[in-house]
Amino acid sequence: MARHGFIHDKLDIKFLILYIMARVAAPxxxxxxxxxxxxxxxxxxxxxxxxxxxxxxxxxxxxxEELYAITDKGRANGAACESSLPYTVKQKCNVRLAKVNGILRRNAQVRSSVEDRPEGGSVVKMELDDDKGNLFTLQLFCxxxxxxxxxxxGFREEPERVYHDVIAALLDWEKNR
Known part of the structure; x- marks a missing residue:
């Protein structure tokens, strides 16, 4: 069956994969x-x-761990070959990458973990970062x-809300005296 796109063989696909992997924000x-x-x-x-x-x-x-990442070898070889990819294909990739990278960056900035305590119960740790570092860390016993x-x-779904609610509670404590 004839292909109708700009990518025509496995080598083109490899160049495309390396192009994408060089630009993705995380594995x-x-x-x-x-x-x-x-x-x-x-x-x-x-x-x-x-x-x-x-x-x-x-x-x-x-x-x-089922995640792909580019190596230095892949980055170098991909950079040398990316000019062979058609401009329209690169543009389509860049649009898709912008969406994926936004999600990956947000996921990297919002973390939570649960750890069981030997004496019983669990501890939940929630962290929120921005581009410059940690903004907020909260650790609670459950x-x-x-x-x-x-x-x-819940924290992973709405970290900004949790952050703002804690800040508001800490700054407004005098109002409730």
Whole structure:
């Protein structure tokens, strides 16, 4: 079957993968890499899957804990070959990358964890960063792991609200005297 996009073979797909991986804000899973790469009608899924596997085998990408990242070798070889990618394909990739990178950056700035205590109960730790460092860290004891996990999940959903509510409570304490 004839392909209708600008990407025509596995080598083009490899260049595209390296282009994407050089610009993604953090390691990504196979599903996210697939979504980003399928920006051109000429990309064949099976050739894409083979290309990813081969890039890992040749040391252009790493695969750790089901997340792909680009290596220095991949970054250098990708930079040398990216001029062969059509401008329209790069533009489509950049639009998709902007969305993914926004999510990845936010996820990197919002963290929560739950740790069981040997004497019973759990501790939930919630952290919020900005581009310059940590803004907020809150650690609380919870009677159950389920309660701690609910707090961690709620914080990840609305970290700004938690931050602003704590700040408001700390600054408004005198009003309630």
């Amino acid at each position: 990504i899973d196979f599903h996210a890499l697939t979504d980003l790469t399928m920006c051109d009608d000429g990309v064949d899924y099976f050739e894409f899957a083979e290309a990813v596997s081969e890039l890992v085998e040749t040391g252009h990408l790493t695969l750790e 009677g159950t792991r389920e309660q701690a996990q609910r707090m961690a999940d």
